[in-house]
Amino acid sequence: MTEHNLAIVVLAAGRGTRMKSATPKVLHRLGGRTLLGHVLSQAEALGTPHVRVVVRHERDRVVESLADYPGARAVDQDEVPGTGRAAQLGVADLPADFAGDVLVLSGDVPLLEAATFRALLDEHRRREAAATILGAELAQPEGYGRVIRGADGLVERIVEQKDATAEELAVTEINSGVYVFRAAALRQALAEVGTDNAQGEMYLTDVVRILRGAGDVVAAVAAPDALAALGVNDRVQLAEATRILNERVIRRWQLEGVTVEDPRSTWIDDTATLAPDVTLLPNTHILGATTVAGGAIIGPDTSLRDAEVGQGATVRRSDVTLAVIGENATVGPWAYLRAGAELAAGAKAGTFVEIKNSTVGEGSKVPHLSYVGDATIGSGVNLGAGAITANYDDVLKHRTVIGDQVHTGSHTVMIAPVRLGDGAKTGAGAVIRKDVPAGALALSVSPQRNLVGWVEKNRAGTAAADAARRSRASEKATDGQQEQDG
Numbered sequence: 001m002t003e004h005n006l007a008i009v010v011l012a013a014g015r016g017t018r019m020k021s022a023t024p025k026v027l028h029r030l031g032g033r034t035l036l037g038h039v040l041s042q043a044e045a046l047g048t049p050h051v052r053v054v055v056r057h058e059r060d061r062v063v064e065s066l067a068d069y070p071g072a073r074a075v076d077q078d079e080v081p082g083t084g085r086a087a088q089l090g091v092a093d094l095p096a097d098f099a100g101d102v103l104v105l106s107g108d109v110p111l112l113e114a115a116t117f118r119a120l121l122d123e124h125r126r127r128e129a130a131a132t133i134l135g136a137e138l139a140q141p142e143g144y145g146r147v148i149r150g151a152d153g154l155v156e157r158i159v160e161q162k163d164a165t166a167e168e169l170a171v172t173e174i175n176s177g178v179y180v181f182r183a184a185a186l187r188q189a190l191a192e193v194g195t196d197n198a199q200g201e202m203y204l205t206d207v208v209r210i211l212r213g214a215g216d217v218v219a220a221v222a223a224p225d226a227l228a229a230l231g232v233n234d235r236v237q238l239a240e241a242t243r244i245l246n247e248r249v250i251r252r253w254q255l256e257g258v259t260v261e262d263p264r265s266t267w268i269d270d271t272a273t274l275a276p277d278v279t280l281l282p283n284t285h286i287l288g289a290t291t292v293a294g295g296a297i298i299g300p301d302t303s304l305r306d307a308e309v310g311q312g313a314t315v316r317r318s319d320v321t322l323a324v325i326g327e328n329a330t331v332g333p334w335a336y337l338r339a340g341a342e343l344a345a346g347a348k349a350g351t352f353v354e355i356k357n358s359t360v361g362e363g364s365k366v367p368h369l370s371y372v373g374d375a376t377i378g379s380g381v382n383l384g385a386g387a388i389t390a391n392y393d394d395v396l397k398h399r400t401v402i403g404d405q406v407h408t409g410s411h412t413v414m415i416a417p418v419r420l421g422d423g424a425k426t427g428a429g430a431v432i433r434k435d436v437p438a439g440a441l442a443l444s445v446s447p448q449r450n451l452v453g454w455v456e457k458n459r460a461g462t463a464a465a466d467a468a469r470r471s472r473a474s475e476k477a478t479d480g481q482q483e484q485d486g
């Protein structure tokens with residue numbers, strides 16, 4: 001449903017000095033999205049056509065990140081600093097006749113959910129307030145603005161940490177940095193906000209005092225989950241937010257039927273999708289747009305990024321990025337599947353195997369110590385230990401095409417472009433430079449010659465020569481013994 005009477009202004013123009021980072025604060029990532037991305041994806045769920053994001057610091061990078069949220073429009077903040085100025089410019093960019101409610105969100109408060117914004121808005125409308133603050137009770141309120149109430153229990157103002165008296169600092173009700181305002185009241189009050197405070201900035205929080213002075217109703221609603229009000233100003237808070245989000249995401253999937261053996265060492269991005277009866281073993285990372293189908297067992301020690309895993313597949317101690325793993329396929333231990341690797345149903349990528357931009361057909365196996373790049377492999381194939389597709393000739397990449405039911409001997413090198421026909425075989429150590437017809441056995445290794453005594457002659461005095469001499473002497477003695485016995 002489209003909410004025409006609601007506008008959203010997201011504050012994202014600050015420097016984020018305390019992050020000490022070349023990356024703007026709101027673009028730091030947790031759980032698969034940026035801080036700002038979390039805020040915008042929840043904002044999207046409210047269904048308003050008016051979403052403004054106020055930008056200034058590293059504005060081009062922040063604006064570029066908005067591409068994922070087509071409803072959001074950037075508004076530039078000028079040289080006047082502070083959340084009050086940011087909100088003022090965001091509101092000024094709304095249609096001039098917009099007379100609904102303005103939800104102001106902070107780009108650095110990533111864990112609040114749409115349902116909380118919705119509840120805040122409902123309460124604001126029910127009480128016909130000019131402003132409603134989303135507050136939270138925090139045992140450790142350091143760093144946040146405090147909500148100061150009068151003797152009558154009504155909200156009087158918000159005081160910033162840096163401007164607060166000792167008595168005010170003892171207040172544990174904090175301002176989460178999220179509010180709803182009646183548009184007209186906000187426009188009027190912001191016009192009166194100055195910069196006479198410890199930071200010399202226009203504080204959005206001053207609006208509360210100004211509205212109360214004009215006799216307007218200002219309400220405050222407590223966030224249902226105080227932890228979700230966490231604002232990210234430094235890397236300590238970023239890690240804390242990451243952990244809280246991860247716990248939330250894991251719990252969501254557990255309730256959907258996913259077994260997570262060790263939630264503390266398992267990391268699941270908010271953007272991933274798991275089916276019931278997936279099992280995640282310890283130290284596993286499910287990242288990006290990964291999807292995992294039912295019955296799959298992932299881990300331990302595995303990372304999946306933007307991967308697709310089919311029903312009943314297993315992936316042990318492996319790194320998988322942008323790859324597709326078919327039903328009942330097995331991967332690892334210690335496999336590396338890169339972009340464009342596709343294992344069909346029942347296929348195997350075994351130990352110390354790297355595969356990229358290649359398809360491995362149904363039931364085909366790449367069990368040990370292989371590199372497979374730019375290859376198409378049919379069904380029922382077995383690549384012997386150490387098989388390599390030499391796909392790169394120093395200038396261009398070429399394809400290797402392997403038919404159905406091909407078996408290669410250990411340590412076969414296939415120099416692309418090359419084709420191995422259905423049912424073909426290769427000998428151990430073969431270097432395949434020419435196509436192999438269907439059903440042929442390809443051998444490329446010259447017959448073995450043993451130069452007897454070479455080591456003792458050419459490496460006299462070495463440990464190898466001594467060992468060889470001893471071995472030959474004992475062979476002779478045994479031969480002599482046998483001759484006597486016979």
Ligand code: UD1
Binds near residue numbers: 082160203
């Ligand atoms: C702000 C609130 C504080 C609240 C806390 C909640 C004010 C004055 N203080 O403090 O009461 O408890 O959030 O997390 O509002 N921003 C701009 N333009 C600016 C400055 C900031 O867009 O000129 C943006 C920032 O990018 C950030 C948000 O506003 O996303 C909050 O700014 P920040 O400097 O982090 O405010 P806090 O000190 O955390």
Ligand code: CA
Binds near residue numbers: 108232
């Ligand atoms: Ca902040």
